[in-house]
Amino acid sequence: MTTLPAAVRQESYLAEGRTIRSWLLSVDHKRIAILYLVAITGLFVIGGFAAMLIRVHLLTPQGALVSKEEYNRLFTLHGTTMVWFFLIPSIPTVLGNFLLPLMVGARDLAFPRLNLASWYVFVAGGCVAMAAMFAGGVDTGWTFYTPYSTRFASPAVVLLLLGIFIAGFSSIFTGLNFIVTTHTMRVPGLTWLRLPLFVWSLYATSLVLVLATPVLAIVLVLLGVERLWGVGIFDPALGGDPVLFQHLFWFYSHPAVYIMILPGMGVVSEIIPCFARRPIFGYRFVAMSSLAIAVLSFLVWGHHMFVSGQSIYASMAFSILSFLVAVPSAIKVFNWTFTLRKGTIRLRTPMLYALGFVGLFTIGGLTGLFVASLPVDVHVHDTYFIIAHFHYIMVGGAVMAYLGGMHFWWPKISGRMYPEGWGVFSAVLMFIGFNLTFFPQFILGYEGMPRRYATYPAEFQVLNVLSTAGASILGVAYVAPLVYFLWSLRSPPTAAPNPWGARGLEWQTTSPPPPENFVAPPIVADTPYDYDHPAPEDPTHG
Amino acid sequence: MADALLAPQFEDRAQQHESAALGMWVFLTSEVMLFGGLFTAYTIYRTLYPHDFAAASPRLYESIGATNTAILIVSSLTMALAVRAAPTGARRATTLWLSLTVLLGLAFLGFKALEYGLDYTEHLVPAVNFIPPPGADPGPAELFMVFYFIMTGLHAVHVTCGIAMIAGLAAASARRRPIERLANTIEMTGLYWHLVDMIWIFLFPLLYLVK
Ligand SMILES: [Cu+2]
Numbered sequence: 001m002t003t004l005p006a007a008v009r010q011e012s013y014l015a016e017g018r019t020i021r022s023w024l025l026s027v028d029h030k031r032i033a034i035l036y037l038v039a040i041t042g043l044f045v046i047g048g049f050a051a052m053l054i055r056v057h058l059l060t061p062q063g064a065l066v067s068k069e070e071y072n073r074l075f076t077l078h079g080t081t082m083v084w085f086f087l088i089p090s091i092p093t094v095l096g097n098f099l100l101p102l103m104v105g106a107r108d109l110a111f112p113r114l115n116l117a118s119w120y121v122f123v124a125g126g127c128v129a130m131a132a133m134f135a136g137g138v139d140t141g142w143t144f145y146t147p148y149s150t151r152f153a154s155p156a157v158v159l160l161l162l163g164i165f166i167a168g169f170s171s172i173f174t175g176l177n178f179i180v181t182t183h184t185m186r187v188p189g190l191t192w193l194r195l196p197l198f199v200w201s202l203y204a205t206s207l208v209l210v211l212a213t214p215v216l217a218i219v220l221v222l223l224g225v226e227r228l229w230g231v232g233i234f235d236p237a238l239g240g241d242p243v244l245f246q247h248l249f250w251f252y253s254h255p256a257v258y259i260m261i262l263p264g265m266g267v268v269s270e271i272i273p274c275f276a277r278r279p280i281f282g283y284r285f286v287a288m289s290s291l292a293i294a295v296l297s298f299l300v301w302g303h304h305m306f307v308s309g310q311s312i313y314a315s316m317a318f319s320i321l322s323f324l325v326a327v328p329s330a331i332k333v334f335n336w337t338f339t340l341r342k343g344t345i346r347l348r349t350p351m352l353y354a355l356g357f358v359g360l361f362t363i364g365g366l367t368g369l370f371v372a373s374l375p376v377d378v379h380v381h382d383t384y385f386i387i388a389h390f391h392y393i394m395v396g397g398a399v400m401a402y403l404g405g406m407h408f409w410w411p412k413i414s415g416r417m418y419p420e421g422w423g424v425f426s427a428v429l430m431f432i433g434f435n436l437t438f439f440p441q442f443i444l445g446y447e448g449m450p451r452r453y454a455t456y457p458a459e460f461q462v463l464n465v466l467s468t469a470g471a472s473i474l475g476v477a478y479v480a481p482l483v484y485f486l487w488s489l490r491s492p493p494t495a496a497p498n499p500w501g502a503r504g505l506e507w508q509t510t511s512p513p514p515p516e517n518f519v520a521p522p523i524v525a526d527t528p529y530d531y532d533h534p535a536p537e538d539p540t541h542g
Numbered sequence: 543m544a545d546a547l548l549a550p551q552f553e554d555r556a557q558q559h560e561s562a563a564l565g566m567w568v569f570l571t572s573e574v575m576l577f578g579g580l581f582t583a584y585t586i587y588r589t590l591y592p593h594d595f596a597a598a599s600p601r602l603y604e605s606i607g608a609t610n611t612a613i614l615i616v617s618s619l620t621m622a623l624a625v626r627a628a629p630t631g632a633r634r635a636t637t638l639w640l641s642l643t644v645l646l647g648l649a650f651l652g653f654k655a656l657e658y659g660l661d662y663t664e665h666l667v668p669a670v671n672f673i674p675p676p677g678a679d680p681g682p683a684e685l686f687m688v689f690y691f692i693m694t695g696l697h698a699v700h701v702t703c704g705i706a707m708i709a710g711l712a713a714a715s716a717r718r719r720p721i722e723r724l725a726n727t728i729e730m731t732g733l734y735w736h737l738v739d740m741i742w743i744f745l746f747p748l749l750y751l752v753k
Pocket of ligand 1: 254257303
């Protein structure tokens with residue numbers, strides 16, 4: 001292990017100032033990443049707590065815990081918080097913010113003040129949204145379908161729309177910053193085809209953020225106007241078209257799925273080569289499939305409206321295009337699998353999360369093909385099958401990747417190692433808990449249990465109890481990393497610059513990095529996956 | 543060694559300029575998507591209700607709309623002249639062109655406010671005092687006015703932001719701030735102002751000239 005003299009450690013970005021003010025006014029991308037980490041962890045706890053209450057309520061067919069109205073508010077709180085205030089920002093704003101400048105060998109993002117502004121905007125949006133849900137309570141679900149949301153829902157819905165509208169600007173700021181940074185801030189020698197795949201995935205995600213979020217913003221404005229003034233933008237009684245709302249909403253919200261999953265794919269593309277000690281198989285295919293997914297993501301939104309009275313020809317086109325998205329996704333899965341082949345696999349915590357991601361994402365993706373086909377979707381539409389399908393992508397995929405990335409880069413972020421035994425324990429526990437929670441929901445949905453109901457027929461109880469049991473395990477598996485990450489901060493920052501023997505530029509600087517990231521400009525000679533040749537500082541080679 | 547005009551994250555001024563320009567273009571792209579969603583919704587309803595939209599549109603004040611179109615086009619010219627003057631160090635010319643742009647922007651807003659007032663007296667404001675035109679279906683005719691107010695209102699918000707930025711630049715130019723530093727910002731603000739102008743050039747025929 002390489003140890004650095006204490007004098008060097010003094011210069012880490014963490015030692016730059018210890019006051020609250022030095023954090024809240026910092027334009028250092030690494031500190032802003034920590035600010036985001038704190039904010040989204042808090043919001044994840046709120047959204048997760050709502051999920052726990054939902055699962056407890058569903059222990060009995062008549063509902064064990066809350067009234068039907070409260071149940072509706074709970075799933076709205078859960079969905080809205082998790083989608084807009086955890087999943088969409090999670091990997092880009094925490095890991096992306098921290099790593100993108102390091103990975104391209106830059107001192108910071110192109111617009112550091114805009115980056116800090118994006119955090120304040122995000123927090124403001126989060127506060128408004130939470131105020132709406134705790135003060136008034138909203139029961140529309142995260143999708144805000146009209147005419148329910150504009151005619152019948154409580155006035156607090158406008159406040160919630162406002163919160164999401166505000167938070168959208170932070171998405172646009174982040175996406176803009178990442179696009180420009182990737183274009184203009186790369187260190188000499190770092191060509192596009194030498195970029196880490198995580199950077200490629202962030203770039204593709206940023207394109208979606210910048211192009212799709214404004215459409216969400218405008219549809220939220222239209223909803224708010226209709227709700228506040230009772231004019232009929234989407235109200236059929238006044239000449240409006242409720243299906244138009246669905247079109248505009250899903251024009252954002254389907255690409256949003258890829259905002260959530262693409263960065264996770266990038267994280268996994270970094271972890272797997274490192275812990276298989278193999279260069280990534282098919283680098284160009286993995287990189288270009290991120291762009292392909294970003295483009296295709298804009299062409300499939302109509303698959304949410306197969307039963308909404310959309311023309312059958314439109315549905316057929318959207319169905320075919322949805323099948324097409326499976327191609328770049330499968331390219332990634334096959335390339336990850338081939339990277340593992342003949343590798344020297346080390347099953348450390350990040351790798352366990354990455355392998356969990358590949359398996360669960362594959363299940364989520366394949367069941368996506370079920371629901372992309374018209375006849376099957378008519379059967380399972382608005383059932384727990386859909387819930388299970390997208391939780392396999394969102395939780396089994398995006399959250400697993402986020403936690404895998406947090407473990408992988410925790411030494412770089414904090415300068416501390418997490419306890420490996422606890423890491424392995426919680427990763428395995430999460431995999432078990434996740435499957436126990438959501439696999440029964442595939443069966444429930446296929447057998448006809450509809451989503452968003454507070455009660456269900458008695459014959460579904462066994463599977464629901466299993467699902468709730470799984471959710472409790474999952475809950476423990478989420479709390480564990482939170483505890484041991486915080487616990488690891490008690491010891492001094494002694495992590496090596498490159499504890500995993502990885503090849504990316506971020507490992508060429510100290511852990512944690514100095515404020516300016518690199519003392520001397522890093523040198524780029526190859527892609528960051530040159531695992532065929534031992535690096536001098538590689539701890540696995542003597 | 544240290545370049546006072548160079549932000550610390552950049553290596554040189556070329557990189558800084560390239561980043562600012564690309565950043566502005568990306569921002570403008572997202573602005574186009576913002577208005578694009580509105581234009582799409584408007585187009586769909588106009589296709590659904592061609593008769594009612596054609597009945598509702600002539601009640602707008604075409605003369606005010608046309609005057610405002612001319613004002614914005616001229617303001618784009620004055621802005622372009624400011625962008626051209628700034629890098630040459632022509633401080634007085636820069637200040638003059640920027641100030642003219644601000645005045646034209648304010649004139650646009652003034653006419654717009656006047657027009658909203660007239661719309662109110664003519665009972666054209668949805669949810670407040672709307673009376674449909676004779677022979678038109680009240681729902682779709684009101685829908686037309688809803689889109690008119692949302693689209694021109696959102697555009698006016700953009701004009702207001704632009705005026706604030708350009709006024710700040712004019713003040714900075716008058717206060718003898720280093721003109722090279724301003725030139726970059728003036729160029730980027732110019733891009734924004736031209737987009738705001740372009741959006742109006744689409745809005746005017748879409749709303750005022752429906753036949
Ligand atoms: Cu979708």
